[in-house]
Amino acid sequence: MDDAEVPDVRRSLGQAVAALGVPAYRWWFVSQILSYSGVMTQMVAQSWLVLQLTALPGALLAAAGPAWPGGRRIRLLALLAGAAVVLTAVSPHVVTAFIGLAATGFLSIWLIASANTLVQLRADQALRGRVMAVWFMALPGTMPFTGFLSGLVAQAAGARAGFALAGAALLVTVFLTWRSLDR
Secondary structure (H helix, E strand, O other): OOOOOOOOHHHHHHHHHOOOOHHHHHHHHHHHHHHHHHHHHHHHHHHHHHHHHHHHHHHHHHHHHOOOOOOHHHHHHHHHHHHHHHHHHOOOHHHHHHHHHHHHHHHHHHHHHHHHHHHHHHHOOHHHHHHHHHHHHHHHHHHHHHHHHHHHHHHHHOOOHHHHHHHHHHHHHHHHHOHHHHO
């Protein structure tokens, strides 16, 4: 590539900035920035609102439940949450997928809040802080492995397969730990 083919960055930048000297272009440029900012704000707000609206009922049900949630409740919630994830992954339409995602969020929060309460209440008082430290590290601490695995599956077989794998893993875990929740 000789010097004649190399673009002059300063010249190109100068032309772009010079275009802002045209009032119509300046108005268009500013309106695009404002419009894009509005779209981004709306997307963030919608995502947060959907999350809060689907998670809030689950959190409220967990709080309104028995003071000492039992293993049967945790098992049932885990089964329902796993089934919701798998059904969402195989849903044939966007509407049913959104309904499945709402059910997944609702059941997951209810499950996590109830299981969190059960772990705190079953832990010996002298060990409760250490038990909860391990508990809270278990949830995000497995993400590097599970995220990588889910990403590999999604890349090889599609996003639905990765999502279905997460639901299937939850269901398998419930069946493998079935008896431990009876104690």
